[in-house]
Amino acid sequence: MIEQNLARLVQEAAGRYGDGKETPVVMVGAATCGRAAGALAVLDAVSQTVQRLGLPAEVREVGCLGHCYAEPLLVVAKPGWPAVAYGYVDEGTAGRIVEDFLVNDDPCIEFALAALEPNELIPTFADFARGACEQKVVLEKCGLIDPQNIDHYLATGGYAALARSLMQEPEAVLEEIVRSGLRGRGGAGFPTGRKWQTCREAEGEIKYLICNADEGDPGAFMDRTILESNPHLLLEGMVIAAHAIGATQGYIYVRAEYPLAVQRLQTAIKQARSKGLLGEDILGSGFGFDIAVFQGSGAFVCGEETALIASLEGEPGLPRVRPPFPAQAGLWGRPTVINNVKTLSYVPHIISKGADWFRSLGSEQSPGTAIFALAGKVVNTGLAEVPMSTTLRQLIFEVGSGIANGRQFKAVQIGGPSGGCLPEEVLDTPIDFDSLRQAGAMMGSGGLVVLDQDDCMVEIARFFLDFTRQESCGKCTFCRLGTEQMVRILDRITRGQGRPEDLDLLENLARSVQAGSLCNLGRTAPNPVLSTLRYFRHEYEAHIKEKRCPSLMCKDLIAYYILPDKCERSCDACVGSCPVEAIANNEDRIKVIDQAKCVKCDSCRVACPPQYSAVVKLSPPDAVPGGGGVK
Numbered sequence: 001m002i003e004q005n006l007a008r009l010v011q012e013a014a015g016r017y018g019d020g021k022e023t024p025v026v027m028v029g030a031a032t033c034g035r036a037a038g039a040l041a042v043l044d045a046v047s048q049t050v051q052r053l054g055l056p057a058e059v060r061e062v063g064c065l066g067h068c069y070a071e072p073l074l075v076v077a078k079p080g081w082p083a084v085a086y087g088y089v090d091e092g093t094a095g096r097i098v099e100d101f102l103v104n105d106d107p108c109i110e111f112a113l114a115a116l117e118p119n120e121l122i123p124t125f126a127d128f129a130r131g132a133c134e135q136k137v138v139l140e141k142c143g144l145i146d147p148q149n150i151d152h153y154l155a156t157g158g159y160a161a162l163a164r165s166l167m168q169e170p171e172a173v174l175e176e177i178v179r180s181g182l183r184g185r186g187g188a189g190f191p192t193g194r195k196w197q198t199c200r201e202a203e204g205e206i207k208y209l210i211c212n213a214d215e216g217d218p219g220a221f222m223d224r225t226i227l228e229s230n231p232h233l234l235l236e237g238m239v240i241a242a243h244a245i246g247a248t249q250g251y252i253y254v255r256a257e258y259p260l261a262v263q264r265l266q267t268a269i270k271q272a273r274s275k276g277l278l279g280e281d282i283l284g285s286g287f288g289f290d291i292a293v294f295q296g297s298g299a300f301v302c303g304e305e306t307a308l309i310a311s312l313e314g315e316p317g318l319p320r321v322r323p324p325f326p327a328q329a330g331l332w333g334r335p336t337v338i339n340n341v342k343t344l345s346y347v348p349h350i351i352s353k354g355a356d357w358f359r360s361l362g363s364e365q366s367p368g369t370a371i372f373a374l375a376g377k378v379v380n381t382g383l384a385e386v387p388m389s390t391t392l393r394q395l396i397f398e399v400g401s402g403i404a405n406g407r408q409f410k411a412v413q414i415g416g417p418s419g420g421c422l423p424e425e426v427l428d429t430p431i432d433f434d435s436l437r438q439a440g441a442m443m444g445s446g447g448l449v450v451l452d453q454d455d456c457m458v459e460i461a462r463f464f465l466d467f468t469r470q471e472s473c474g475k476c477t478f479c480r481l482g483t484e485q486m487v488r489i490l491d492r493i494t495r496g497q498g499r500p501e502d503l504d505l506l507e508n509l510a511r512s513v514q515a516g517s518l519c520n521l522g523r524t525a526p527n528p529v530l531s532t533l534r535y536f537r538h539e540y541e542a543h544i545k546e547k548r549c550p551s552l553m554c555k556d557l558i559a560y561y562i563l564p565d566k567c568e569r570s571c572d573a574c575v576g577s578c579p580v581e582a583i584a585n586n587e588d589r590i591k592v593i594d595q596a597k598c599v600k601c602d603s604c605r606v607a608c609p610p611q612y613s614a615v616v617k618l619s620p621p622d623a624v625p626g627g628g629g630v631k
Contacts (some may be wrong), residue, residue, distance in 0.1 A: 001284040006163040009275055010154050017155035020077025024057035024102050027075040029143050031064035031228040032260055037071035044456030045091035049098045057102060063229020065143030070113055084122060086191040087113035109463035130399040137369050138345045139385045142229035147264050150271040153232040165240045166285040173244040174238050179355035181367040186212055186340030187444045190432035195337055198327040199245045202335035209247040210338045211238060212308060213254035217299040217416030219375040220447035225383055227261035231268035237344035240351055242289040245337055253308055256295040265293050294457035300471035304519045305338045318473050319519035342371055362388030366432035367500055374400045382426035396450055407452035417464045420531030440531040456553035457536035458543055461528040468525040479522030482513035495556040498544035503556040552617040555600045557558030559621035562591045566614035577607035617631035
């Protein structure tokens, strides 16, 4: 009965799904990243071109392919041709590509980013350096199917794992997840199967499943992309998990700042219910499970399990002491499993391909793949999915194509605001939960910010610690007051007012906050400070002893200076750019900066033509010859 019901749905869906083999399909990536770059205008231009030319082509709004650096993205699939992805598209080029390719058989190679399948004409993404590193599992269909059309998911193999799991006893499904070694991708890396087992064995007939989609790390957008690009994958994983643990009701806790993700989730849930894939008697199996979406208000601490549960119950989002753990007594005191978006999205793949397949990826202790959001000073920003044990160097220099603008790599901040900053000498560290922890960082949820030579590590530590200080719920004294004191010390150091004893004080405070905080937000908050003290202590010492910022970033410790031998007398670009009229000509018509007026906004350095590069930053400020005043 289950197999027949799914086969009927798939057959119906296949009749409505076009894969570009019979009729052309034009896909426009319109997740949040694409929309921010102008994808909706491109989508409109494509639709108008197809309509104007009367082409028998389907125009499809899809999610994110992961190549966010090249948004807006367009993919054209035409019968007899390889599907081709185009990047940096605007309304004009989109119309031209559609017309030239679909009407004139010209694939517009000059605009092509890559082909999606091997051919003799255009290189594929697999031919790039990143192709040797990437292995898409969760992201496999993102950017290639319409997230608002369940037929696309069904026609490409979706919900087959659900049908298979419903034909098995819950214990068998649970055993498969245990054997796979899947560890939670929300940050802690706790074994998923063990958590499920604890919940299943807990007393009580009513059990709950919660998906934690409260992604709040600066620079992280993995969960949002999955929700916006392939929400049915998450729903399928949730139903399988509910079957395994015996839950009948599920919740997706997603922050309200993700309106597109919320809308696509709600659409997907309605569609799944209408097909009998959610609700009572799923696929005729007798098993019933439903899902509700809960919009959180965006407090970072609500990413912590017990705080999330309190918020869902209508209480302030404050963590509580454990045990009991949520799997024993969670939502309204009932056994509750909380898993991250990515964790649940792996489940259908594990059920379809088996635990041994999952264990064949990654490392022994951290099997599978990991998804990272590459941000910061890297050339190719966006999403990447790589096997666990891939090194940080491969991720940054092969997948991300290295550092932007020819600058030098300095550090990578990994694991979100509570992660650590790692220098070049540890870039060959394999990415997994245990190796990163030993190096002084952590996996976190997958946010990865690349820093270059212009980033001051003291200021970076201050920035991330200030974020966690502001997001602290204030329940624990160590977290509430400890982070406040640490930020004050770091502020002082970046202003050149640090004292030699500050470094020991910072370290002692950091250890105390780690030991005395109740939840992981407090316990991990000092990581940016401890990791930068471990790897970049010399920068702290330069700020304190020499009143100098080696990266020329801390405003109180730098001054702008115009090099007389490089200044072009006939050029007034810096004068015109200065918002406070701090730049004037001296008697030789060489520009000089009045240091008393300068607000260090960087406008003059940016405005100075590259052929002169006459404006420089100096540290300490008294390094400016003669004080830099107008003569």
